[in-house]
Amino acid sequence: MSRSIASAMGPGGESLVKELGFTALIGLALTVPLISYETIDDVGGLQLQGRWAATAFIVAALVMGRLGIILLRTPGRETWVAAGGALAAVVGLLDLFRDTVAGVLGLERWPAISPSYTLAFLLGVGGAVLAIRAAVQISRRNSAISKAERDARMESLGEQVRKLVRVFAAVAVLFALTLPFMPFSNRYVMDVGTLIVTYVMLGWGLNIIVGYAGLLDLGYVAFYAVGAYSYALGAQYLGVSFWLALPFAGLLAASFGLILGFPVLRLRGDYFAIVTLGFGEIIRIILINWYDVTNGPDGISGIPRPDFFGLATMTRRGSDGLPAFHEYFGLEYSSEHRVIFLYYLIVAMAALVAVFTVRIRRLPIGRAWEALREDDIACASLGINRTTVKLAAFGISAAWGGFAGAFFATRQGFISPESFTFIESAIILAIVVMGGMGSLVGIAIAAALLIGLPEVFRDLAEYRMVAFGAGLVMIMIWRPRGLLSHREPSVLLADRSPPGRPVPAKAVAAGEVAQ
Amino acid sequence: MKRALLTVEHLTMRFGGLTAVDDVSFTAWDGEITAIIGPNGAGKTTVFNCLTGFYQPTVGRLLLERADGERFLLERLEAYRIGRDAKVARTFQNIRLFPRMTVLENLLVAQHTSLMRASWYSVAGLFGLANYRHAEDAAIEKARHYMELANLVEVADWQAGNLPYGAQRRLEIIRAMCSDPVLLCLDEPAAGLNPRESAELNDLLLLLRAEKGVGILLIEHDMSVVMRISDHIVVLDYGKKISDGTAEQVQNDPRVIAAYLGEEEVA
Numbered sequence: 001m002s003r004s005i006a007s008a009m010g011p012g013g014e015s016l017v018k019e020l021g022f023t024a025l026i027g028l029a030l031t032v033p034l035i036s037y038e039t040i041d042d043v044g045g046l047q048l049q050g051r052w053a054a055t056a057f058i059v060a061a062l063v064m065g066r067l068g069i070i071l072l073r074t075p076g077r078e079t080w081v082a083a084g085g086a087l088a089a090v091v092g093l094l095d096l097f098r099d100t101v102a103g104v105l106g107l108e109r110w111p112a113i114s115p116s117y118t119l120a121f122l123l124g125v126g127g128a129v130l131a132i133r134a135a136v137q138i139s140r141r142n143s144a145i146s147k148a149e150r151d152a153r154m155e156s157l158g159e160q161v162r163k164l165v166r167v168f169a170a171v172a173v174l175f176a177l178t179l180p181f182m183p184f185s186n187r188y189v190m191d192v193g194t195l196i197v198t199y200v201m202l203g204w205g206l207n208i209i210v211g212y213a214g215l216l217d218l219g220y221v222a223f224y225a226v227g228a229y230s231y232a233l234g235a236q237y238l239g240v241s242f243w244l245a246l247p248f249a250g251l252l253a254a255s256f257g258l259i260l261g262f263p264v265l266r267l268r269g270d271y272f273a274i275v276t277l278g279f280g281e282i283i284r285i286i287l288i289n290w291y292d293v294t295n296g297p298d299g300i301s302g303i304p305r306p307d308f309f310g311l312a313t314m315t316r317r318g319s320d321g322l323p324a325f326h327e328y329f330g331l332e333y334s335s336e337h338r339v340i341f342l343y344y345l346i347v348a349m350a351a352l353v354a355v356f357t358v359r360i361r362r363l364p365i366g367r368a369w370e371a372l373r374e375d376d377i378a379c380a381s382l383g384i385n386r387t388t389v390k391l392a393a394f395g396i397s398a399a400w401g402g403f404a405g406a407f408f409a410t411r412q413g414f415i416s417p418e419s420f421t422f423i424e425s426a427i428i429l430a431i432v433v434m435g436g437m438g439s440l441v442g443i444a445i446a447a448a449l450l451i452g453l454p455e456v457f458r459d460l461a462e463y464r465m466v467a468f469g470a471g472l473v474m475i476m477i478w479r480p481r482g483l484l485s486h487r488e489p490s491v492l493l494a495d496r497s498p499p500g501r502p503v504p505a506k507a508v509a510a511g512e513v514a515q
Numbered sequence: 516m517k518r519a520l521l522t523v524e525h526l527t528m529r530f531g532g533l534t535a536v537d538d539v540s541f542t543a544w545d546g547e548i549t550a551i552i553g554p555n556g557a558g559k560t561t562v563f564n565c566l567t568g569f570y571q572p573t574v575g576r577l578l579l580e581r582a583d584g585e586r587f588l589l590e591r592l593e594a595y596r597i598g599r600d601a602k603v604a605r606t607f608q609n610i611r612l613f614p615r616m617t618v619l620e621n622l623l624v625a626q627h628t629s630l631m632r633a634s635w636y637s638v639a640g641l642f643g644l645a646n647y648r649h650a651e652d653a654a655i656e657k658a659r660h661y662m663e664l665a666n667l668v669e670v671a672d673w674q675a676g677n678l679p680y681g682a683q684r685r686l687e688i689i690r691a692m693c694s695d696p697v698l699l700c701l702d703e704p705a706a707g708l709n710p711r712e713s714a715e716l717n718d719l720l721l722l723l724r725a726e727k728g729v730g731i732l733l734i735e736h737d738m739s740v741v742m743r744i745s746d747h748i749v750v751l752d753y754g755k756k757i758s759d760g761t762a763e764q765v766q767n768d769p770r771v772i773a774a775y776l777g778e779e780e781v782a
Contacts, residue, residue, distance in 0.1 A: 356641070363640040363647075364623070364630035367616070371624040374613035381567060381607075382625045382694050383599030392637075489617045493662075493671035496655055 016070060020063050027062040031055045054115040061123055064088070068130045075141060078134040085131030092124025118466055125470065162486060169441045176347055180340045190339045194346055194411065196451045198404055201350040203431040203443040204357055205400030210429065211437035212366065213393040214373025216273040219280025220428050222260075223253040223398040225287060225420035227405025232300040232415055233293065242306035242410050246403060253402020254395040256283075261394035265387055280425055287417040299416025305338065306345065306410050314338040342411050349407060353400050354440055360396075362490045369393050370438075370490075427451075434475055436482025445483055519580060520545040520698055520730040521566075526575035528561050535561040536572075537754040543698065543747075545582065548724055548731040550741045552765075553751035554774060559734045560608060562751070563702055566732075567605045568594035579603065581697050599628050604696035606687045608703045608734075614676025618667055618686055621675050622658035625693035630654055661689040664726075665719055681712030685719060692723060698730045699723070705737040713737060717744050742766070750774070 036055045037048045068084060071077040091113055094101050098110040098120075114120035179185060179193050202224065209217045227249040234240035234248065264275045287294045294300070307313045312328035314337060325341075326333040360366045368389045371379050376386055409415050431450055435443030454468050475483065521543040528536040536558040543549040551559050564570040566577060566589060577589035579601050587601040597603050604625075613621050623630070633650030634640030640647045662668045665685040670678060675686060684704055691699055704720075705713045721744055723729055735741045741748065741762070748765045750758040752774040758765050765771055 359641050359643075360637065363634055363637050364627050365634075365637050365640075367620055367624050368627050370616060370620075371613045374615060375611045377569075378607070378611035378613065379624070380569075380594040381598055381605050381611075382627065382690070383595055383597075383602075383604075384624070384627050385595045385599070487615055489672060490620060491623065491651075491655070492617075493619050493655070493659065493668070496652075 019070060020066055023066040024059050024063050027059040028055070031058050051115070054119060057113075057115055057119055061088075061119075061126065065126055065130060068134075072134060072137060075137075078138045078141075082131050082134035082138065085127045085129070085134060088127025089124050089131060090127075092120050092122070092127055095120035096124055121466075122470075162488075165441050165484060169444075172441075172444065173351075180336075180343060187336060187339060190336070190343050192452065192455050194339075194343045196448050197343070197346045197350050198408065198411075199428065199431060199447040199451050200444045201346065201353055201404045202401060202428045203435065203447050204350065204353045204440060205397050205404065206428050207432050207435075207438065207440070207443055208357065208369070208393050208397040208400070210432050211439075211443075212361070212369040212373065213390060214369075215390065215393070216269070216276075216429075217397075218273050218277035218422075218425055218429065219260075219283075220276075220397075220401055221420045221422070221424040222280040222283040223257060223401030224405040224408065224424065225283050225417075226253045226256050226398075227402030228409040228415050228420070229287065229294065229300075229405075230402070231406040231409045232303045235304050236300060241310075242304065242406070243310065246406050249406035250399040250402040253405065254399040256402075257394040257398025258391055261391045265390045265394070277422070277425075280420075280422060284417050284420050287420070294417075297417060299414055299418070301414040303409050303413050303415065305413065306342075308341065314341055342407075346404075346407055346411075349403055357440060365389065365392055367490060430472070434472070434479075434482055436479075436485040438487060439482065439484040442482055442484030517547075518545045518582070519543075521732070522576075522578045522580070523562075523566075524576040524578070526562065526565060526577065527573050528558070528565055528570060529573045535754050536565070536751075538574075539751065539754070539756045541749045541756065541759055543730055543732050545697075545730050546724065546728045547746040548720065548733060548744055550733045550735055550745035550748045551751060552735060552738075552741055552748060553757075556753075557751040558754040559751055560702060561754075563605065563700055563732075563734060565590070566597075566700060567603060568592055568597040579698065598694060598696075602694070602696045603698045603700060604691035604694050605700040606684075606691055606702055606704060608706065610683050610687050612675040612683055612687055612690070615674055617672050618662065618675055618678070619655065619658055619671045621686060621690050622661065622693045623654055625690045626654045626657065628694070658693060661692055664722055665689045666715070681708050681715065684708060684712070684716065688716075688719065688723075692727065692729070696729060698732060700732045702734050703736060704733070705735055705740045708737075710739075713740060716740065720744055 032055065035058065036051055038051050039046045040049050064084070068081045071081050094110065095112040095114040096117060098112045102108065102110040112120065114123055176193075176197065180190060182189075202220070205223075206217065206220045209215050209220075230249045230252045231240070231242065231245040234245045235242075240248075260276070260279050264272060264279075267275060288297050290296070305314055307322060308325050308328070311322070312325045313319055313322050314325050316324060316333055318324040318327060324333070325331075325337050331337070361370075368379065368384050371384070372386060372389060379389075380386055408419070412419075427450060431446045432443055434450065435441075435446035449471065450468075453471060454465070457468070479485070519542045523542070524540050526536055526539045527534065539558075539562065541549075551562060553559055561570065565572040565575070568589065572590050575590065579587045579589055581587075581602070587597075589597055589601060589603065592601060598605075613624060616624070630650060631637075634647045635644075659668065659671070662671055665688070667682060667686060667689070670682065675683065678686065684707075688699075688701065688704060691701075701720075705716055708716060717740055720731060720733075724731060733741070733745065745762055748758075748760065748762055749756060750765055750768070750771050752770075757770045757774060758768040760768070
């Protein structure tokens with residue numbers, strides 16, 4: 001059999017069979033110990049059950065994928081690969097949403113090929129990747145343009161992407177503002193939306209330290225915790241309202257930032273990262289152990305919800321002399337009012353961070369942050385006090401974390417140290433890095449993906465984190481510097497050219513300087 | 516009239532058992548180009564690092580006296596205060612630009628101190644007040660002026676890291692100039708330049724001395740640069756000063772010839 005395939009492939013067929021066999025072997029070596037056996041709870045104790053269908057499926061898929069990659073090496077076979085990849089993608093997709101598909105077609109059940117949802121997902125993604133690669137190769141071969149021309153096209157494409165980003169940002173803002181009134185909007189959508197925007201705000205806050213100043217902060221969640229606890233404790237012990245507590249939460253977080261920053265900023269690189277990591281843990285451990293004040297691991301519950309700017313409460317009945325929101329505006333009572341109000345509150349706070357960041361980036365302090373990231377020794381030689389510049393970044397960034405923390409406390413109504421573990425810092429950092437450090441739009445997209453995708457893939461049940469991880473790996477492979485890694489200059493001489501002294505076109509300059 | 520800008524007295528720098536700079540004294544005059552030359556490992560860059568606060572000298576006094584009479588003891592100042600207050604600017608042997616920022620941004624970072632003040636430590640800037648906008652316009656005009664001197668206007672919006680090597684060298688020099696220094700310290704500005712770029716560099720340095728009256732202290736291996744533009748040359752060898760004078764005097768000093776060419780021992 002293998003002989004006949006080999007001879008059918010012509011010369012090189014032997015090595016083809018060898019390569020496919022090798023792929024199958026590696027596939028087996030990886031799947032047998034991990035996937036082939038499942039433990040099941042039986043009467044007599046744990047029993048092993050074979051999952052050979054899954055194993056066979058994986059190995060077959062790997063071999064087919066490998067075959068596709070091999071076929072792509074010789075020109076002229078792309079169409080087959082594209083068709084095969086597309087077929088696999090469609091099958092995977094149909095299997096993934098098998099219940100919906102069966103429902104639409106009126107079948108009792110869809111005769112799924114893939115043994116599980118995860119494998120269906122992987123089949124779909126793998127097929128799609130193969131099909132796209134084949135399609136790209138076909139289009140490249142058909143367009144008979146030189147490499148230089150293609151580079152030039154890519155350059156103008158980059159320019160277009162940059163313009164597109166601006167349009168995209170405007171659309172995204174519009175979408176965020178109208179989300180509560182969309183037809184598909186419900187309580188669940190609003191909750192996910194609020195969560196995403198919270199992480200967008202945290203990402204933008206951390207971006208000042210990591211993206212601009214270039215200091216790897218692994219303990220950002222500490223400032224988030226300080227903000228959350230300062231409101232929760234203030235409300236519990238002093239009866240402070242949310243609006244009064246909000247600025248204090250920011251200030252307190254900022255002062256924690258300064259306290260941490262002062263001894264730590266003389267450290268660099270990895271050492272700095274480790275100390276911030278430790279700081280994040282210290283805050284969490286204090287919160288757990290200072291039982292008398294923070295109620296330890298039991299957390300603080302009954303944190304008051306924010307009122308409507310001191311005009312009305314967001315509850316069913318008014319209290320403390322304030323009318324309820326629906327009475328104040330003469331509306332029908334709906335529990336969604338509060339959800340929508342909280343959503344707009346975090347959108348407004350995130351917008352504030354965005355406006356602040358865009359502005360400060362064009363100020364001397366913002367340029368000094370970026371310069372510090374690029375070369376801090378050169379900064380010192382130019383008379384820039386590195387300590388104060390870094391401290392400013394730390395304090396401001398921490399303040400935004402504190403604001404977000406206060407919001408988190410009032411939205412949840414309950415906080416405990418559990419909410420402020422290292423994984424939170426890691427997620428926020430991942431958002432900043434994936435977004436392309438420094439790019440506000442990129443960070444917003446990354447937050448939507450990282451927080452939103454696990455929600456979208458809830459159908460995959462416990463495998464959704466696999467999908468999440470696969471997404472991260474793909475970003476690392478294709479966009480290693482983040483989704484939007486392009487850095488927009490903070491000022492352009494071309495925009496400042498005084499009348500009568502036109503700046504020559506860039507093309508001229510390019511010819512002259514590149515020689 | 517000659518006025519001493521920088522007086523180095525008995526500068527000594529030891530790293531453990533190694534004496535990199537040994538009891539060196541010299542003077543750099545205001546509005547002149549002073550060159551420090553010497554074979555590899557003679558301690559030239561160490562002198563620079565002491566001057567600009569990156570090293571704390573073991574022994575010695577580094578007195579900077581500005582035209583307005585203000586005096587600074589550089590060995591007592593932190594690196595950033597030497598740049599900000601004493602107004603000594605420097606460049607580096609291995610160019611240290613901000614490579615992902617544009618040429619113009621590099622020049623604006625150099626004006627950090629004055630812009631920071633104008634933006635009221637960012638408050639006025641955040642609200643876009645007029646005084647900051649004017650200060651920024653002025654800073655950009657100043658940057659444009661220097662870019663014209665260094666022939667860099669056309670590439671103002673390029674990323675600094677994408678410039679050709681010679682342009683990066685010139686950018687680093689005008690970036691230092693943008694911080695309004697009274698003394699400009701250049702660490703091997705001609706290293707790696709081709710003869711044409713090297714000639715351009717000479718013109719730029721002579722122009723800066725003539726137009727801005729800035730004192731220049733120069734470390735250089737390229738003798739075509741040193742001999743053509745220096746007013747005054749200090750020669751170091753094994754951390755010690757072996758000669759001091761005009762180009763002609765130094766060229767004819769037997770100790771200098773011995774240090775460079777390794778001729779027979781001269782007492």
